[in-house]
Structure formats: structure tokens, C-alpha cells
Amino acid sequence: MTTTPTPHWFKSSYSGGSGTECVECARTGDGTLVRDSKHVEGPVVVVPSHAWETFIRALRGRLV
Template identity: 50%
Template sequence: MSTTDELSWFKSSYSGSEGDNCVEVALSPQAVHIRDSKNTEISPFAVAPAAWWAFTAHAANSSLD
């Protein structure tokens, strides 16, 4: 598995446009890595790609309610 230093991090489009509550994600074949964009020294966590896509799909649908 990749170390977090080897990953290419980007701001998640699900973070919103306010800029104050942001998460960054990095994709690898085995996992989606997630971290707080304001405190990148805290260890990120990783989930299976299918779990991330299910979470973001649910979050997108929930915001429409």
C-alpha cells in the first residue's frame, strides 16, 4: 500500500464552497484515503473505493432533501 507521502491529494468536491470545512482525498487502486485539509499531520483513514462512492452518493442525495 502507498504511504501518504506518495499519494496525490486533492480537495474533495464534496467539501463545499465555504473553504472552512474541507477534506482531501487521494485515490489508490486499493483504497480512497481521506484527511482533514487543515491538519494534514493527523493520520488519514482509508476506505474501500466502493464504500467511498456509496457514501458520497448518499451524501449527495441527502443534501437534496
């Protein structure tokens, strides 16, 4: 039986660090996982690699 590795969750360096962060992400071989950092046992959104890369490129284009 193959086991799935435990995701390594991280918060953005832009998060406040005061416990009020909104999301955490974890990279996988197929994409990125996103969850609410205040409800870690709640639902997880799975974003395919190509969609995540497009999202990040769009954000970088808008950051000042």
C-alpha cells in the first residue's frame, strides 16, 4: 500500500503572523492545496499546477 506524504503547509510572507491569516498552501506533485488557516480540519481546495502558475503570474503582474 502506498502512503501519501503529509503536505507541508505554509503561510504567505505577507501574512500578519498574529493568528489572523486567512489561508495556508501546500505544494503537491499535481498542484497546490489551499485551506483556511483558522480551520485546518476543514475543506481543502485543490488547484492544478497550470492554474496555480497562472494565478501566481497574474499576482506578480499586479504587485507594486
